Amino acid sequence: MAREKSTQQSPGIKRNTTTSSRGTPSHRPQAWLLWSLIFLVIAVFLALVYNVYFNQRNSPPFEVVDLPGRGKGVIASRDIQRGELVIQEKPLFIVPYSTSDSPTALISHRVQSLNDLDYHAFFNLSYVNFPKSMDPEVFRDEVAMAIFQTNAVAVGQGVGIFPRMARLNHGCSSAFNVVYSWRQEKGEIVVHALQNISRGQELLTTYTDTKRPRKERREYLSKHYGFHCMCSVCSLPPFQSQASDERLNSISELYSLFSTWGTHSIRGTEAIDVVRRIWTSTNEEGYYSERGQLFADAALVSLSHSDVSAARAWATVAAEWYGYELGQDSEQVANMGAIIARPEAHYAWGTREHLIVGGP
Ligand SMILES: C[S@@+](CC[C@H](N)C(=O)[O-])C[C@H]1O[C@@H](n2cnc3c(N)ncnc32)[C@H](O)[C@@H]1O
Incomplete structure (x- = not known):
């Protein structure tokens, strides 16, 4: 019966489709429109979710901020999982471990060869152990040397400057949560999270072998990096x-x-x-x-x-x-x-x- 009814009604239905807003047939174009709209909304929603996720995965999971008493430092801008790659960076330059030239002259020469952007990135870095009696505006080569000594890291056969990684402050023993390693074949440094790091927490690397007592660690850090370590382990x-x-x-x-x-x-x-x-x-x-x-x-x-x-x-x-x-x-x-x-x-x-x- 239902089938018969529907067959009988079909001619009238066709006539009514454009004029009537009631009855099943007259809803067909609107249903189509409604479904298109639903699909559109879902597609936009998925695109947004993907975009947020994609951006999160591809933008650095940290920001460089000023931290009272320690200059600049690196803070997690989202939760970071243990094992995650946080920094991947090529050096501004690398110098050999030892040189027959004057080290200050060598560093100065490398710094002078940098392009404008890199030159400024280098001179933006922090430094310690610079004689108070010297004017840093006058003794630029000596400033460059102090920056190098404060920020350079050993890589392969040499020592290099990585301006992004150089913002990582130090923590001892259980306090450091990221570790850098050198990839010879790519000529770049990679930094991985050694522990889960919560959003807002500081990313800390280690400047020395910290498997030694606090007194020794502090003496070393004070002599070479000019600070008295107050990391979570040193403050126990x-x-x-x-x-x-x-x-x-x-x-x-x-x-x-x-x-x-x-x-x-x-x-x-x-x-x-x-x-x-x-x-x-x-x-x-x-x-x-x-x-x-x-x-x-x-x-x-x-x-x-x-x-x-x-x-x-x-x-x-x-x-x-x-x-x-x-x-x-x-x-x-x-x-x-x-x-x-x-x-x-x-x-x-x-x-x-x-x-x-x-x-x-
Ligand atoms: C490689 S830089 C690290 C980034 C530096 N804070 C900056 O402003 O660019 C090393 C210097 O940072 C500071 N620093 C590093 N770790 C620190 C810590 N745990 N406490 C206080 N100062 C620290 C010291 O002045 C050290 O010589």
Whole structure:
């Protein structure tokens, strides 16, 4: 019946489509319009969401701001995940470690060769340890040298200036949350987040090996960088600061002990045990740097002793931590992949007595 009805009605319906605003057929063009509108709204909404997401992923996740008592510094403009790439930068210039020329003349020459933009970026950087008796407007070469000493970082065979990265302030032990590494093949520096960083938190790198007591760290930082470190570790109350110092000392000693496996002074099983102890102590301290290297060394010990499953297991955790610190696309992660795939193909395979050393 319904079908019959609809067939019978169709001629009249056709006639009515342009004049009537009621009844099913006269709604057809409006329904079409309504659906188009809905699709349009959805498309615009998706484009907006994508745009926001895309911009977030592609604009730097930080801003450089003035921070009382420490000049400029770098603050997260959104939450940053552990392992995220935060800075990728080519140097303004790189100089060799040592030179027969006067270092001041060498730096001055490199700075004079910069284009206007880079020249200003260089002279915008901060500097310390500049004699008060000298007028910085007059002694430009000496200012350039002071800027270089305050901001340059070791890369490959030389020392370079990276103006963006140079805004990162320092933190000790558990306080630093980003790590830089040099990519020789691309001639650039990359900085990765070693810990999750919340929006508004300062990004801190480390200027020195901080696996040493607060007094030593502060002396070094004061001498070379002209500041008294008040990072979250240096500001711990006396009892906790002492506990941290003891842990850091013990971690350093454990690293030294581990290295004696290379001279056959400790057995493979003991070396692996030391790695586990370093892992526990660094967890307690909140010190996450250098783990990729530590676990890669444990993989090396394991495969040298032909312990295939330990080698694979250590290489797996090494790849994870290298991934955070140096990037998933780093050659170190690729090297661990090769060990996981074929430990026996490694040059050190079976170079020590056969031994089950044990995994993580
Ligand atoms: C490489 S620059 C870092 C960026 C610098 N704050 C700026 O304004 O460009 C090194 C200098 O920053 C300052 N600095 C770095 N870390 C600091 C910290 N934790 N506390 C106070 N000052 C710090 C020191 O003056 C140091 O010599």
